[in-house]
Amino acid sequence: MLIVSAIVSGLSLGAMYGLIALGYHVTYAVSSTVNFSQGSAVMLGAVLLYTLWITLGWPLGPAVAATLVLAALFGLVVERLLVRPFAVRGSNAWLMATVAGGIILDNAAMFLFGKEPRSLPSSLATSPIHVFGAGIYPLQLIIPVVGVAMAVGLQILLNRTTRGKRLLAVVQNPTAARLMGIDVTRTIAVSFAASAVLAAVAGMLIAPLFSVSSDMGLVFGIKAFAVAILGGIGSALGVMAAGFVYGLVEALVTSLLGSSYTQILVFSAVIVALALLPNGLFGRAAVKKV
Numbered sequence: 001m002l003i004v005s006a007i008v009s010g011l012s013l014g015a016m017y018g019l020i021a022l023g024y025h026v027t028y029a030v031s032s033t034v035n036f037s038q039g040s041a042v043m044l045g046a047v048l049l050y051t052l053w054i055t056l057g058w059p060l061g062p063a064v065a066a067t068l069v070l071a072a073l074f075g076l077v078v079e080r081l082l083v084r085p086f087a088v089r090g091s092n093a094w095l096m097a098t099v100a101g102g103i104i105l106d107n108a109a110m111f112l113f114g115k116e117p118r119s120l121p122s123s124l125a126t127s128p129i130h131v132f133g134a135g136i137y138p139l140q141l142i143i144p145v146v147g148v149a150m151a152v153g154l155q156i157l158l159n160r161t162t163r164g165k166r167l168l169a170v171v172q173n174p175t176a177a178r179l180m181g182i183d184v185t186r187t188i189a190v191s192f193a194a195s196a197v198l199a200a201v202a203g204m205l206i207a208p209l210f211s212v213s214s215d216m217g218l219v220f221g222i223k224a225f226a227v228a229i230l231g232g233i234g235s236a237l238g239v240m241a242a243g244f245v246y247g248l249v250e251a252l253v254t255s256l257l258g259s260s261y262t263q264i265l266v267f268s269a270v271i272v273a274l275a276l277l278p279n280g281l282f283g284r285a286a287v288k289k290v
Helices: 002-031 038-055 060-087 094-113 138-160 162-172 174-179 184-209 217-231 236-257 259-276
Strands: 129-131 134-136
Touching (some): 002 038, 002 162, 038 217, 060 184, 134 138, 138 162, 138 236, 174 184, 184 217, 217 236
């Protein structure tokens, strides 16, 4: 019973990590940059949904839609103010700028939303169903399905469609992409909006299983970046698969050995895996032209 519960919990957590990590994948695939305020976008999704749905009493549908729109706007702001000014000059200062942007958002949420964690009620996370004697919330089964569907959809979009190949052309050869009529600047901005939306979806899905707070996204963002690197950040399916592996290992270690050992053993395993496979579990070495 304990193992079954840990496996389901691990798959749910892993899918959530994978969703956030897909955001890293999208921006990297299009612009070779990543948004290190991704964890804050997770928090933003959960906090906005709570505020609109619970505090202001909006119907769930409009609350979810507004949350996704506002998350996309956050992604656009990050790209325009924290990434583009540095990237166009060939500077890597966007690394620190996006970290700082996330810290600013976290603290703004703390002042506006409050410090105290709050519970987001959901019928999908209140009445467990029993599988092999273990109590499992329906939401824990839904999250992996959503994660896999998004990863597959993203993989198909980028690798099997003309529009997706044009997106990939932006990072491979921006000049050629412009000659093809692709608005490179707009494409990169859209990738950051999509990245923030993926993180917000993860935040909304996981919120009923955890408490909603202004600092909830920090650890999720760090773990999701580890998942992105572990899976091979250039592969959507690899990133999601690595999310499941990471989530399962984390849940099993916690259940069998206790939470005191979780971060030590899991991150040690990540270091060993990357030492043996520098390009990630599903990544490929970059081809260098000589």
